[in-house]
Amino acid sequence: MYKLDNIRVLIVDDEEELAATIAERLEIRGIQAQTASDADSALGLIKTDPPDVVVLDLMMPGIGGLGILKQINLLEKKIPVILLTGYSSKERSIEGMNLGAFDYVLKPCQLDDLISKIQEAAKIK
Amino acid sequence: MNEKEIKFIGKITAGVTHEVNNVLASIREISGLMTDILSITDETSFPRKEKFQISLQKIQNQVQRGIKLTCQLNKFSHLSDTNKTDVDLNEIIEHLIFLTERFARIKNITLQNRPSTQSITITSDPFLLQMSLFNAVSYLLNRMDNGCEISICPDKNGSQCSVSIICKGELLDKTSIFKDSSSSEELLSLHSIMESLNGVYELDESNTAIIIKI
Numbered sequence: 001m002y003k004l005d006n007i008r009v010l011i012v013d014d015e016e017e018l019a020a021t022i023a024e025r026l027e028i029r030g031i032q033a034q035t036a037s038d039a040d041s042a043l044g045l046i047k048t049d050p051p052d053v054v055v056l057d058l059m060m061p062g063i064g065g066l067g068i069l070k071q072i073n074l075l076e077k078k079i080p081v082i083l084l085t086g087y088s089s090k091e092r093s094i095e096g097m098n099l100g101a102f103d104y105v106l107k108p109c110q111l112d113d114l115i116s117k118i119q120e121a122a123k124i125k
Numbered sequence: 126m127n128e129k130e131i132k133f134i135g136k137i138t139a140g141v142t143h144e145v146n147n148v149l150a151s152i153r154e155i156s157g158l159m160t161d162i163l164s165i166t167d168e169t170s171f172p173r174k175e176k177f178q179i180s181l182q183k184i185q186n187q188v189q190r191g192i193k194l195t196c197q198l199n200k201f202s203h204l205s206d207t208n209k210t211d212v213d214l215n216e217i218i219e220h221l222i223f224l225t226e227r228f229a230r231i232k233n234i235t236l237q238n239r240p241s242t243q244s245i246t247i248t249s250d251p252f253l254l255q256m257s258l259f260n261a262v263s264y265l266l267n268r269m270d271n272g273c274e275i276s277i278c279p280d281k282n283g284s285q286c287s288v289s290i291i292c293k294g295e296l297l298d299k300t301s302i303f304k305d306s307s308s309s310e311e312l313l314s315l316h317s318i319m320e321s322l323n324g325v326y327e328l329d330e331s332n333t334a335i336i337i338k339i
Contacts, residue, residue, distance in 0.1 A: 015147050021154040028161050059143070086143055086199075108150030108192060111157060 004030040004115065007122045011035045012042040012068060013057040013084065022055075025111055031118065039068050050077050053121045055114065057084045057107070058092050066092060069099050080121035084109065128208065131252060135205030142199035149191045156184045197223045204252040212254060214245040214279040214286060221258045221277065228263065233271040234294075236262070239278040247286050247339055249322055254339070257318040261290050261326070261335040264311035268302050270295040285338060292333040303328045 009031055013019040016037045023033035034051065036042035039062050046054065054072060058065035069081055083104035085093045093104045102121045105114055160181045168174055200220060222238050229236045258277070265275055273294030280287050296302050306312050306328060315337075319326050324339040 015151065018147065018151045018154055021151065021158050025154065025158050025161055028158075028165070086146065108146065108153050111154075 004119065006030075006032065007053065007118060008032045008051040009034070009053050009055060009118055010042065010045055010051040011055045012037075012060070012065075013055075014038065014060055015057070022111070022114075026115070026118075029115065031115070039063050039071070042068055043071050046072060046075065046079065050075075050079060052079070053102075053118050054079055054081045055084060055118070056081050056101075058089050058096065059086055066096055066099065069096055069101060073100055080124060082114070082117050082121055131205045135202045135252075138202035139199060142195050142202060145195050146192070146199070149188050149195060153185060153188045153192075156181050156188070160185075201255075204255055208250040208252070209248060210251060211246050212249050212251050214247065214288065215240040217251065217255055218258070218277050218279055218288065221255060221262065224255070224259060225262045225266070228266055229275070232266055232269070234266055234269055235274045237274055237276040239276050241279045241281065243281065245279050245281045245286055249339060253318050253322055257315050257322065257324075257326075257337060258288060258290070260311040260315040260318070261337060264309055264315070265290060265292050265302070265333075265335065267311070268297055270297050287339070288337045289329075290335045290337075296333070301330065302333050303330055 007030075009023075009026060011019045011023055011026075011033060013035070014037050016035070019035040019037065023035050026033040034045060034049075036045055039060065042054075042056075045051075056065050056068060060068060063071075065083060069083075072079060072081055080102035081096075081100075083093060083096045083101050084107040085096075085104050086107055096104060102124070103117050105117060160178065163171065163174060163178055163181070166174065171177070197220065201224065218238055218240065222236050226236060262275060262277070269275070269292050273292055276289075276291045276293070278289045278291065280289065292302070298304055315326055315335075319337070322339060324337060326338070327336045328334075329336055
């Protein structure tokens with residue numbers, strides 16, 4: 001198992017248990033991970049303690065993943081966003097990429113794929 | 126079933142498969158976390174560690190199987206999103222194989238996908254098109270004996286696209302595969318769908334095949 005030094009990630013998903021488990025697995029690999037389950041808490045965390053990378057589920061209640069992405073884009077500090085997309089969210093993934101998302105992964109994703117993308121995103125930050 | 130009913134079923138199925146996908150994703154991550162914890166746990170402090178690791182791998186394999194099934198079911202649910210769109214025949218046949226595989230396996234019949242080397246795209250109703258192919262395959266499955274093979278071959282000749290569903294092997298009724306075709310539920314349904322799609326189907330006795338032309 002490899003260690004990843006000091007990358008800070010925020011996982012935004014209303015599936016709290018899933019987000020918490022992914023965060024714990026990332027922590028084991030040395031990535032500092034926090035979670036948020038709604039738009040307000042996600043944007044609050046991003047403003048007060050900006051992570052290096054945001055992993056964002058597209059199917060979020062309220063303003064949705066794309067709404068959160070638009071809000072992140074308005075911030076002064078540019079934070080790369082990796083979208084978690086479902087089977088039928090191809091159009092929304094493309095829209096997300098057009099809105100400046102770093103990349104997207106199909107949910108459920110392989111953890112190693114997600115980590116590779118987090119590493120790439122953290123590099124370009 | 127009318128269009129509204131089909132869309133209703135599609136919408137409900139899409140929603141449920143999305144939720145099931147989240148459940149499977151959680152199980153995968155939780156079992157993955159257990160595997161991670163075991164991998165950093167000392168062998169001496171965890172008796173039968175290897176057996177736990179093997180069991181966790183089995184859980185992950187089953188989750189992977191569930192994800193594949195849910196993905197295909199979700200794809201099926203979205204067939205009713207629109208009644209006119211571009212349909213890739215190779216793709217819809219690959220999906221058909223998934224939808225009919227279980228029925229074929231029970232009868233010990235092999236389904237062979239023989240995709241065209243060229244991409245064949247037609248504008249059609251994807252739900253009705255899939256239903257027509259399913260009916261044709263079902264008709265043949267119910268009349269072929271154990272150990273048979275059914276090949277599904279799309280083709281394009283000028284503006285005419287076709288799908289040939291060809292059987293190889295013994296018939297259950299040795300006289301003819303199309304003996305009861307006029308009263309068969311599958312073929313009556315196929316006939317009515319073909320009328321809606323402005324297509325036709327042919328029963329090819331000599332090759333034990335049904336050819337759908339769209």
